[in-house]
Amino acid sequence: MTDERRRTRHRDQGRRAEGMDPERLRYFTQPAEGTPHTRHRRRRSAQAPGTTGPIPGLTPATPPGQRATPVRIPPGGQIPQQPRTRPVPPAADGQTEARTTPRASRPAEPQPPQPAEPHASRPAERQSPPRRPVPPREDRPVAEAETDTDFIVERRPAPAPDRRVDDPRDADDFRDVEVPEPSSAQPRRLRAARTDTEVRALHDPGEDDGWWPGVDDVEEPAAPRRPRRRSREKQKQRRAVVAVAVVFMLALVGGIGYFGLKTLGVFDSRKDYTNAAGTSDVIVDIPDNSTLADFGRILVDADVVGSVRAFVDAADGRPISGGIYKLRTQIPASTAVEMLTDESATHRVGRVVVPPGLQLDSKTGIDGKVTPGIFQRIQDATTVDVNGRSEGVTVTQLEEAAANSTPEELGVPSWAKEAVESMTGDHRRIEGLIAPATWERVEPQDSPVQILHDMIAKSATMFESWGLLDKNNSGLQPYETLVAASIVEREVRHEEDAPKVARVIRNRLDRDQKLEMDSTQNYTADVTNIDVHGDAYKADTEWNTYRYKGLPPTPIASVGMPALEAMLDPAPGRWLYFVTVDTAGTTRFADTFEEHKRNREEACDNKLVSTGCQ
DSSP: OOOOHHHHHHHHHHHHHTTTTTHHHHHHHTTTSSOOTTTTTOOOOOOTOOSSSSSTTTOOOOOBBBBBOOOOOTTTTOOOOOOOOOOOOTTTTTTOBBOOOTOSSSSOOOOOOOOOOOOOOOOSSOOOOOOOOOOOOSSOOOOOOOOOOOEEEOOEEEEEEEEEEEOGGGGGGGEEEEEOOOOOOEEEEEOOOOOTTTEEEOTTTSOOOOTTTTTEEEEEEEEOOHHHHHHHHHHHHHHHHHHHHHHHHHHHHHHHHHHHHHHHTTTTOOOOOOOOOSEEEEEEEEOOOOOOOHHHHHHTTTTTTSSSHHHHHHTOOOOOOEEEEESSSSSOOHHHHHHTOOOOOOESSEEEEETTTTSSEEEETTTTTTEEEHHHHHHHHEEEEEETEEESSOOHHHHHHHHHHHHHHHHHHHHHHHHHHHHTTGGGTTTTTTTTTEEEETTTTSHHHHHHHHHHHHHHHHHHHTTTTTTSSSSHHHHHHHHHHHHHHOOSSGGGGGHHHHHHHHHHHHHHHOOOOOHHHSSEEEOOOOSSSEEEEEEEOTTOTSOSSSSSOOOOSSOOOOHHHHHOOOOOOOOOEEESSSTTTEEEEESSSHHHHHHHHHHHHHTTTOOOOO
């Protein structure tokens, strides 16, 4: 027993002693010879709290005398009786020890001193019914039953004398023994132990003998054990679950590792073809931002190259753009790399480049050079011969789709729908609705309507992102702003001049003055010329701003972001005229016509224009 538990047990003993009979409590706490014991509680005089003398009316205590000693009971015999101890008169010095008995009705009279007799027993206060035998418990010792006698019957098994049985209830062989009581006419019945039991005095309460039930070491009853068979089955189930989980994790890690290494080309061979001419044509679509390994896998799947490793080695880290390519099957990896990196883009399919200021129709300059229009570029990009089969769209098909398809079919935005519908039958009604950009994937298999729809819808998104709807300070409607911006695009060679040209357009419109822009007259001309002269001024077309006031019915070219932003927010000024005076694109602006004429003379001197020169 640890010190902590011993202290707890003694505290509980103190609480249990509060309700005990004072006579029994005195017996436990006073030694036989009257010598105080250090382990027992100190005897206190019978004084009431707050008084200074002995309490009157109490019976003087009797010396304890000699302790009872264990007596061996022979087999079949009776328990010998001990002579009763008479009360001892109080000492001469007046110091008495109180010993009260519940049966005393009045204080005992003092008696002359008598020799102390062995203390055997005291009159019983009550009759206790005999206890029934209780089967022994293996988990903890059972405390001895309390009796009204001054001794306890203990058992000691005959075969093992050293083993002490503290509770008579553990025995199964009991006999009733009559013990005559001096104060009672009826004999008191006690249970006698077997022949190997002995009677002994009570033990010191300080010992850990199980005297106080619930205070000494108490062990909780052991939990019932589970059946061994069920436990084994659960162990097998747990092992099976763990095994399945381990196998699954290994398979997952192995699969991820395999595909990762395969992606890196670790398991790929260096197989490569040798015939540079190949065997047949094939169209390959490679996504943008693809790695060289991605290129290699796509080409291997299309049977263009023999292995990913061969292609990666042949590319040697060179950058390759994604897109649609026309290649040959079963060609060397080095040949495939040359086709993909050709600067002329001979093997590119569906790649349409639309620069700012480009028109739908092709135009021939005064020098005889033809500038392919948007429709022509779409035809060139989509027309491809694949193993004798032609794919792609033509200019005629595109013009037909642009002229007669509905605005919804063409992907026209809501802010341009009214103007487009008003010019049904003329393919130029979608002029300016295709933004300048590099269109990487114009599918050869798509119809003309689908191709135009995709390009116009994406262009509308671009225009709106540049601020056409929410940053428009031009005072014009979105479609009108786009038309005016197309004039700026065709008239300006340097971006810094664009806001001033936009202001000239805005000032002339405010004055209800003709725009008189050369770019609008050249829009319908068979041959474009920067020096407009003669009958060109008189051409009867809606786009000729020398003949008609206001803006033309449609934009005259594809509008880039700088020109559109300039028209959205024109520069402040009062300019009404401007002219380019040299081949470098230098532009002069004037508020009055007289100043403008002086600027034209400079252009004449530089041989840039001839009309109106002297």
